[in-house]
Amino acid sequence: MKVCKNVWLLVSLLCLFCVCKEREHDRFTISGVMEGLPRGVVKLYTNPPGNVLLDSCEVKDGKYFLEGKITEPQVGLLFFDMEPQYQRLGASMVAIFIEPEDMKVYSELNDVKKTLKFTSAPINEDIQKYNVYLKSLPEKQMVAELNGKIQMAFAEARMEEVREMSRKRDSLQMVIIDRLFAFEPGVSKSQAAAYLVAQLSASLDVVQRGKIVEKFDPSFTDSYYLNGMQESVERETALQPGKAFPDFQVFDKDGRKYTLADFRGKYLFVEFSASWCGWC
Numbered sequence: 117m118k119v120c121k122n123v124w125l126l127v128s129l130l131c132l133f134c135v136c137k138e139r140e141h142d143r144f145t146i147s148g149v150m151e152g153l154p155r156g157v158v159k160l161y162t163n164p165p166g167n168v169l170l171d172s173c174e175v176k177d178g179k180y181f182l183e184g185k186i187t188e189p190q191v192g193l194l195f196f197d198m199e200p201q202y203q204r205l206g207a208s209m210v211a212i213f214i215e216p217e218d219m220k221v222y223s224e225l226n227d228v229k230k231t232l233k234f235t236s237a238p239i240n241e242d243i244q245k246y247n248v249y250l251k252s253l254p255e256k257q258m259v260a261e262l263n264g265k266i267q268m269a270f271a272e273a274r275m276e277e278v279r280e281m282s283r284k285r286d287s288l289q290m291v292i293i294d295r296l297f298a299f300e301p302g303v304s305k306s307q308a309a310a311y312l313v314a315q316l317s318a319s320l321d322v323v324q325r326g327k328i329v330e331k332f333d334p335s336f337t338d339s340y341y342l343n344g345m346q347e348s349v350e351r352e353t354a355l356q357p358g359k360a361f362p363d364f365q366v367f368d369k370d371g372r373k374y375t376l377a378d379f380r381g382k383y384l385f386v387e388f389s390a391s392w393c394g395w396c
Contacts (some may be wrong), residue, residue: 145218146182148194150207152225153178156198160184162214163191170214178225188340189215189239189307204228213239213311242308249299250312255288262288282319289316290324297331304333307341314341322352 143185146160159172170184170192194210205230212221219237234240244368250256260284269277295315296309310332317325326349332342354362365375376384 142185142187142216144184144214144216145188146180146212146221147219148180148182148221148223150175150178150180150196150223150225150228151231153196153197153198153202153207156196156202158182159195159197160188160212160214161193161195163193184308186214186216190340191311194221201292213237213243213308215239215307239307239311240304245309246296246299246312248307250292250296253292253295255292255295259285286320286324289320290328292316293328293331304331305336307339310336310339310342310345314345317345322356324348325349326353 148156150156153175154177156175157172158175160170162168162170162183170186173180173182175196175198190213192212192214194212196208196210198208202225204225204227207223207225210221210223210228210232212219212234215237217236217238219233219240220234221237222231222233224231234244244389262281266278266281266285269275271282281302293313296312296316297303313328317328321329325345329342329345331351332339336342361376363376365373367373
């Protein structure tokens with residue numbers, strides 16, 4: 117009987133340990149240093165459109181400590197609120213990939229961009245490594261130059277040139293993405309690569325983005341950015357010319373409800389716009 121009790125005690129402890137481990141798998145901590153900043157306040161937010169405040173604390177003698185939970189590892193922003201005499205270009209807002217680790221972040225106030233360093237943060241370290249490689253590619257510089265020319269042509273309403281240069285830029289982006297996948301084994305299962313590819317493919321059409329999604333390993337299913345790309349490809353594929361448009365409902369100024377199905381068989385012009393959208 118005593119043996120049975122001991123066995124049950126051991127099983128109970130193991131179950132408790134497993135529950136605790138499961139409960140803590142999404143926790144993160146950030147032990148940070150901003151060398152040269154004696155005091156201030158730092159806040160950690162998830163990136164737009166979420167903009168969720170995860171934690172905040174005082175900066176004392178350049179040191180700060182943040183903690184919380186993140187169900188989906190993703191990029192966030194460290195906002196440093198500091199007195200005017202300490203403000204430097206690029207120091208008030210620092211991008212960081214929030215991952216469920218005990219991360220360490222080091223930077224120096226006078227040049228955050230050059231001194232920013234992550235340890236015990238494998239995704240952040242991979243992002244830095246991949247960015248160094250991508251910046252070395254001649255296609256990357258060509259894309260940057262084209263983006264400048266596209267903006268100038270758009271401002272001057274030279275739309276045919278905008279379209280032509282955009283096609284060249286998008287072709288170069290596909291080359292850059294192919295080079296990233298060939299950079300080292302494991303890229304097709306990398307959270308860092310999924311994040312960077314999501315940025316690089318933002319201007320590409322649905323067919324190109326569909327091909328990029330297929331480059332990732334099918335077993336890689338827990339990426340916030342890859343899942344976002346897959347969802348956008350599925351949505352836009354359903355909206356291609358010749359496909360039935362998904363039904364939706366709207367209300368007029370008097371509160372009357374309309375659905376797209378109400379106008380079936382009729383010609384209908386629908387305009388989507390927003391006051392905050394410059395392109396609209």
